Amino acid sequence: GGGRGPTSITSAISNIILATVTPNFRFYQYGVEAVDKQGNTIDSFGRRAQLFDIGMWGSRCKNMPPKELESLKRVVFFKGSFFYSSRPLDGLEQSQLPVTLMDGQASEGDVLRVVNVQCFTKPNEMSNGLPKPKSNPGEVSMDRRCANCTKAFANLDGLMNHCEMTGHSPVFEEGDNDETPRAPSPSVFLGYCNVALTQAMMERMARWGRDFVDPSSFTEPKDRNGNEIGIRVYESYVCSFGMLRPGVGGPAHLALTVDIKAKIMRSKSLLETLCEGGDPNRANFNQKDQAYLKRQWIG
Secondary structure (H helix, E strand, O other), rough: OOOOOOOOOOOOOOEEEOOOOOOOOOOEEEEEEEEEEOOOOOOOHHHHHHHHHHHHHHHOOOEEEEEHHHHHHHHEEEEEOEEOOOOOOOOHHHHHHOOEEOOOOOOOEEEEEEEEEEOOOOOOHHHHOOOOOOOOOOOOOOOEOOOOOOOEOOHHHHHOOOOOOOOOOOOEEEOOOOOOOOOOOHHHHHHHHHHHHHHHHHHHHHHEEEEEEEEEEEEEOOOOOOOEEEEEEEEEEEEEEEEEOOOOOOOEEEEEEEEEEEEEEEEHHHHHHHOOOOOOHHHOOOOHHHHHHHHHHHO
């Protein structure tokens, strides 16, 4: 999110849109361990999430500037036995682990630790198993997106202007001393992509079950006589990432599937509609009115 983004697509003739994975795409999966004061594993997702929120955001990161903290929260996704991050977290390098986030003193004896981390790139299925080519000596590869926030850019000038103004840096390829990312299984890769997609949708729309709607955008249909029928119709979106192999023997592609549905919410009761703006508490329909309304609404 942020910036103009790396694409200018605004419409499509299919509900499946192929997505491009940048050359230096990486994400991180941190394993967590949660035990109670008896040393038994805590199975409750809610309790694990509570310990993580207190230990990570309320303690470990409490001195971060508010904007940096908010930016970090946007790219860290807790999943119970592990959490994803779009960028490496300071102090949680593999050489530093395990790290205790909650030591039990303020959590009724419950302890939460980060025990391992793995850096991933895209799956082998998306590159036919071939390794990513390294840059020539004296050259460096970078993506048109920021390594310190969630902004991506359509051109290099926009990226460099952003970095100059904020002190951020682009996403570069891994150096000789950096950990080489592993190719994850498709399920791990798509798990990260979809949890990030859900977060992005939640920032822009309201959640309605599995769907997302724009609360400010709706239509109010009318009957054949031009009267409002007391409902609002919202466009709802169900989005998910999958992997698609367009050609035989070729690499798989990341594909975004978007389904559009209709969600209906009643804006007024049937009695309010029958009263046509009058007070429903004082409505009194005689036999003639009832017969007319039955013909109009039932037929």
